[in-house]
Amino acid sequence: MPDINTLIEVALIIVKVIVVSLILFTLPIPLTWIERKVAGHIQVRLGPFRVGPHGILQPVADMIKLMFKEDIAPDKADKWLFKFAPLFAMVPAFAVYAAIPFGDKITIPIINKEVTLYISDMNVGILYILAVGGISVYGIILGGWASNSKYALLGGIRSSAQMISYEIALTFSCIGVVMTSNSLSLLDIVKLQSGTILGFIPHWNIICQPIGFAIFFIAALAEINRIPFDLPEDEGSLAAGYHVEYSAMKFSFFMLTEYLAMVTASVLTVILFFGGWNAPLFMPEIPIFWFVAKVGFFIYLFMWIRFTLPRYRYDQLMTIGWKILLPLSLLNILLTGLFLL
Amino acid sequence: MGKLHLNTLTGNRQTFFVAANLSAFFKSPMNWQTTDRMQNMTNILKKIFFIDFIKGLSLTLGYEVSKSVTMRYPDEEKWLPYQRFRGLHTLNRDAQGRELCVACELCAKTCPTKCITVVPMEDDTGIGISDRIAKVYEINLVRCMFCGLCEDACPTTAIRMGRDYELACFSLDCAAADKKRLLAPAHPFPFQEGIQKSPLLGGDKGVGQEFEGGYVVGARLERNKQGISIKPDLTRKKRWW
Numbered sequence: 001m002p003d004i005n006t007l008i009e010v011a012l013i014i015v016k017v018i019v020v021s022l023i024l025f026t027l028p029i030p031l032t033w034i035e036r037k038v039a040g041h042i043q044v045r046l047g048p049f050r051v052g053p054h055g056i057l058q059p060v061a062d063m064i065k066l067m068f069k070e071d072i073a074p075d076k077a078d079k080w081l082f083k084f085a086p087l088f089a090m091v092p093a094f095a096v097y098a099a100i101p102f103g104d105k106i107t108i109p110i111i112n113k114e115v116t117l118y119i120s121d122m123n124v125g126i127l128y129i130l131a132v133g134g135i136s137v138y139g140i141i142l143g144g145w146a147s148n149s150k151y152a153l154l155g156g157i158r159s160s161a162q163m164i165s166y167e168i169a170l171t172f173s174c175i176g177v178v179m180t181s182n183s184l185s186l187l188d189i190v191k192l193q194s195g196t197i198l199g200f201i202p203h204w205n206i207i208c209q210p211i212g213f214a215i216f217f218i219a220a221l222a223e224i225n226r227i228p229f230d231l232p233e234d235e236g237s238l239a240a241g242y243h244v245e246y247s248a249m250k251f252s253f254f255m256l257t258e259y260l261a262m263v264t265a266s267v268l269t270v271i272l273f274f275g276g277w278n279a280p281l282f283m284p285e286i287p288i289f290w291f292v293a294k295v296g297f298f299i300y301l302f303m304w305i306r307f308t309l310p311r312y313r314y315d316q317l318m319t320i321g322w323k324i325l326l327p328l329s330l331l332n333i334l335l336t337g338l339f340l341l
Numbered sequence: 342m343g344k345l346h347l348n349t350l351t352g353n354r355q356t357f358f359v360a361a362n363l364s365a366f367f368k369s370p371m372n373w374q375t376t377d378r379m380q381n382m383t384n385i386l387k388k389i390f391f392i393d394f395i396k397g398l399s400l401t402l403g404y405e406v407s408k409s410v411t412m413r414y415p416d417e418e419k420w421l422p423y424q425r426f427r428g429l430h431t432l433n434r435d436a437q438g439r440e441l442c443v444a445c446e447l448c449a450k451t452c453p454t455k456c457i458t459v460v461p462m463e464d465d466t467g468i469g470i471s472d473r474i475a476k477v478y479e480i481n482l483v484r485c486m487f488c489g490l491c492e493d494a495c496p497t498t499a500i501r502m503g504r505d506y507e508l509a510c511f512s513l514d515c516a517a518a519d520k521k522r523l524l525a526p527a528h529p530f531p532f533q534e535g536i537q538k539s540p541l542l543g544g545d546k547g548v549g550q551e552f553e554g555g556y557v558v559g560a561r562l563e564r565n566k567q568g569i570s571i572k573p574d575l576t577r578k579k580r581w582w
């Protein structure tokens with residue numbers, strides 16, 4: 001018979017998992033609206049405006065539409081893989097959040113119990129996130145292959161080649177951060193970024209690792225398939241790329257994955273390079289506010305970049321990945337090592 | 342951002358630049374200092390600090406905070422055309438309220454698409470300005486190309502093209518505009534000689550000739566038993582751009 005404290009701990013973890021999953025499931029709803037609004041305003045339009053005030057109910061309308069659309073599978077598709085590919089893509093996107101800390105710990109006022117704001121503090125946190133995040137590409141490849149369509153297949157192949165090229169640079173750019181903080185745990189990495197250098201510069205890794213940040217950011221853009229690296233779903237040449245044959249809820253699972261990947265990339269950027277939940281200079285510490293604010297800024301930045309830059313050609317993408325980012329990331333590790341010595 | 346391929350950092354172009362710089366150096370050291378090499382260095386620095394990238398982002402940010410040019414047409418605002426606009430025709434009346442049309446059929450004859458049908462009749466009860474008025478005056482709006490030749494042909498300035506352009510409808514009934522629809526109602530601002538356009542915007546929209554066009558006015562969409570109509574609100578007006 002386990003004692004009452006263990007039961008409470010278990011219950012707490014279950015509650016946290018449910019809360020995080022619910023937040024992640026509902027997060028793409030406002031994000032699609034925000035993305036379309038950002039697109040509209042950058043192009044001097046209004047964006048969605050008809051459903052609800054300022055089109056705020058547009059994603060709800062879209063959701064209803066996606067739910068009631070006919071779920072079409074091509075005749076010659078591999079039915080089983082075609083059905084499960086969206087899940088293969090979606091599950092890793094959720095699984096990543098098992099290791100992501102949103103804050104240190106807060107005390108719930110009434111029951112006076114300390115709650116940690118993360119599901120688990122893995123001592124190999126960053127390794128786990130990069131590994132599980134990398135699995136997500138299987139969904140894309142399988143979806144592209146199972147559709148039995150040339151566009152989808154090309155999208156899937158492009159995606160796999162792009163992932164291989166940029167995963168290396170992404171991981172290497174994280175090594176610099178790991179070296180300076182001497183830990184793979186994201187919690188330790190954030191804790192080391194509190195305080196200031198010389199009293200007026202925040203002790204964030206962006207200051208110590210500017211090259212690492214640049215590489216990480218560019219590689220993350222490529223990892224989450226966003227412009228200027230959205231070759232797998234290149235509308236111009238591949239119609240919609242790997243999800244061209246998908247409709248209804250299966251398609252929306254791919255969309256969900258994409259938005260979650262964007263959130264994950266923003267969260268990782270904030271945790272690794274922008275001090276996590278540490279407040280900027282001389283600002284009061286509010287438990288989760290600064291984390292959300294920083295993540296929000298990076299999500300906005302991803303959208304902003306999407307409607308600013310054109311898409312790279314495929315050979316340019318490969319050139320940037322292998323000839324520039326990879327040597328630079330190696331150089332970054334070398335420089336970090338020299339500084340640490 | 343298009344220049345961010347960094348191909349000047351690597352490969353043959355770099356060697357070429359170095360060679361060009363060296364030869365320039367041996368020819369005249371001053372030029373080497375100030376032109377080629379400076380240019381080359383600036384380009385590399387630009388790439389390192391993502392200058393073009395930041396320029397692009399600031400440009401889109403500028404557009405993001407700028408005001409949108411979208412006109413929310415049926416619900417909020419509508420475009421009021423210039424006075425010279427050629428929209429739905431009107432048959433005008435004079436200051437006493439008599440019809441100006443004398444059914445001379447010149448408009449029908451000059452019409453390139455032959456969309457105007459005029460049937461004259463005699464009438465001495467004072468409906469028209471003479472004893473000849475139009476029994477039937479019908480314009481087939483589907484065939485009309487709004488060229489305005491009927492306006493030019495009319496000797497009594499009876500037919501004038503108005504500013505009403507909302508001619509879409511749900512049935513074929515409205516494709517032909519009959520006399521009842523075209524005839525301008527008696528209006529406190531009657532048609533005057535010298536003014537080349539109709540006193541009304543057309544139909545019963547109530548926008549008079551005196552209103553100069555070329556801007557966006559407030560509007561609202563009204564649904565009633567007669568159908569859908571757009572009521573302009575002339576008190577709110579602004580330039581579109």
